Amino acid sequence: MSANANRRYIRAMIAIRRAAASDVDHVAPLFDAYRQFYRQPSDLDLARRYLADRLAAGESVILVAETSGTAAPEACGFTQLYPLFSSIACRPVWILSDLFVARAFRRGGVGRQLMESAHAFARQTGAATVELDTAHTNTSAQALYESLGYRRDQEFRHYALTL
Numbered sequence: 001m002s003a004n005a006n007r008r009y010i011r012a013m014i015a016i017r018r019a020a021a022s023d024v025d026h027v028a029p030l031f032d033a034y035r036q037f038y039r040q041p042s043d044l045d046l047a048r049r050y051l052a053d054r055l056a057a058g059e060s061v062i063l064v065a066e067t068s069g070t071a072a073p074e075a076c077g078f079t080q081l082y083p084l085f086s087s088i089a090c091r092p093v094w095i096l097s098d099l100f101v102a103r104a105f106r107r108g109g110v111g112r113q114l115m116e117s118a119h120a121f122a123r124q125t126g127a128a129t130v131e132l133d134t135a136h137t138n139t140s141a142q143a144l145y146e147s148l149g150y151r152r153d154q155e156f157r158h159y160a161l162t163l
Contacts, residue, residue: 034100
């Protein structure tokens with residue numbers, strides 16, 4: 001099978017759904033791997049607690065990508081969104097904070113499917129925008145985001161204060 005045919009096959013075999021509190025153990029290994037990508041030490045217990053706390057408090061929305069058509073779906077990617085509000089637009093805004101696809105499923109459209117599902121969710125909630133940040137060096141993510149219509153902000157500077 002050609003690489004393009006394989007990518008189309010993977011895309012057809014992936015289902016995206018909103019994760020519930022009962023999915024924490026299913027998503028936590030991906031979240032732990034995501035944190036390791038950003039040079040954090042592996043800590044699966046921390047990943048479980050963090051996700052469980054966010055979901056229990058209603059502080060985030062997690063969309064999980066899973067293989068479909070099998071008895072035990074395998075979690076292969078996720079995205080996590082956090083709510084904010086725009087004082088200018090007087091509407092909600094979603095921060096797409098985390099996007100991660102397991103190595104075996106990369107370049108198969110899973111990240112794009114997760115992003116498109118996040119956009120659909122944001123539209124359903126009446127959001128004005130979906131915003132995100134990524135590392136300057138993460139050029140593959142930048143290419144995905146730009147192909148989906150995201151534009152780098154040229155008007156505002158982003159600042160952060162480490163506490």
